[in-house]
Amino acid sequence: MTAREVAVAVLLTLGVGVELVCCVGVLVMRDAYDKLHYTAPATTVGSLAIAAAVVVSESSSQAGVKALLVFLALLVTNPVLTHATARAARVRQLGAWRARLEPPRHEEPER
Numbered sequence: 001m002t003a004r005e006v007a008v009a010v011l012l013t014l015g016v017g018v019e020l021v022c023c024v025g026v027l028v029m030r031d032a033y034d035k036l037h038y039t040a041p042a043t044t045v046g047s048l049a050i051a052a053a054v055v056v057s058e059s060s061s062q063a064g065v066k067a068l069l070v071f072l073a074l075l076v077t078n079p080v081l082t083h084a085t086a087r088a089a090r091v092r093q094l095g096a097w098r099a100r101l102e103p104p105r106h107e108e109p110e111r
Helices: 003-028 032-036 039-058 062-094
Strands: none
Touching (some): 003 039, 032 039, 039 062
16 A cells, blocks of 8 residues: 555545535534534534545546536535525514614613
């Protein structure tokens, strides 16, 4: 086994391990807010390790470039999707979304 093959095996083991732990975390947690914490490592650490394994294995070929592009897409879209999911869970739990509470009509707002 060459050093490149060992590096690919280690990176893939790390990436798949992180993905499995995140999947178990999503299954075990009770509410949507707790489950959201397990999506971040899956899209950052896990996908980075898998993309790095592809790049080490394939070098700068088309597959390596595509793996990096997929990682970047996951890295950019995860915060947006996490925020949207948390907001939808809050709306479902508490009703309509209001950015700030309006003061009662008989009192003046604090400045």
